Amino acid sequence: MKINKTSHRPKRKIIVIVICILTIITISYFTYAKFTTSNNINNSNQKTVNMNNPTDEQKKAGVITKESTSNATTGKTSTNSSDQPLKPVTQSNGKSTINISMTSPLNNTAYKQDDTIYLRFLIESKESTGSCKLTLSKNGSTSIEKTASPFQSGPTTSTCKGFDIPASSLSAGTWNIDLVFENDTIYGHTTGIIIIN
DSSP, X not given: OOOOXXXXXXXXXXXXXXXXXXXXXXXXXXXXXXXXXXXHHHHHHSOOOOOSOOOHHHHXXXXXXXXXXXXXTTSOSOSSXXXXXXXXXXXXXXXXXXXXXXXXXXXXXXXXXXXXXXXXXXXXXXOSSOEEEEEEEOTTSOOEEEEEOEEEEOSSOEEEOOEEEEGGGSOSEEEEEXXXXXXXXXXXXXXXXXXEO
């Protein structure tokens, strides 16, 4: 009589392969779940951008900014397609008039949640002496005046030292900015607004 031996090896191989596949799937699932949960936690801590329609105050600020940057009455806009600043224009008092522009904050909007409001201005002339006088004013609030000397002189421009205003000293709303730069031979003046949210 002949005894037939049945082999259990193919069944064992299949069981081992299935266990390996299930282990890989389980590890992949938990890894995916961990990373998506930690990304959601990290994203919730980031500041968000307000995508609502602009308020009337923001629209007004945009119009004023647009008008102040498009008016070329003192040569603010170069038509020669050059990145070099225009030559200063001499005034009747003998001083040359130069252009000044606000470079910070972006979009003229500052947020009250920040501890400090940083105001920066570009003087479109290479200067090493003189002073910048900043005046911030708002109806119903006390005006703020600060003075700084030019901070850095580049190849063709300079910057005011910068004005770091404590956010607690500015109430919410639209503040008018008036900056004057002056030394013995040069005069520059710019105005604008900043919105404190």
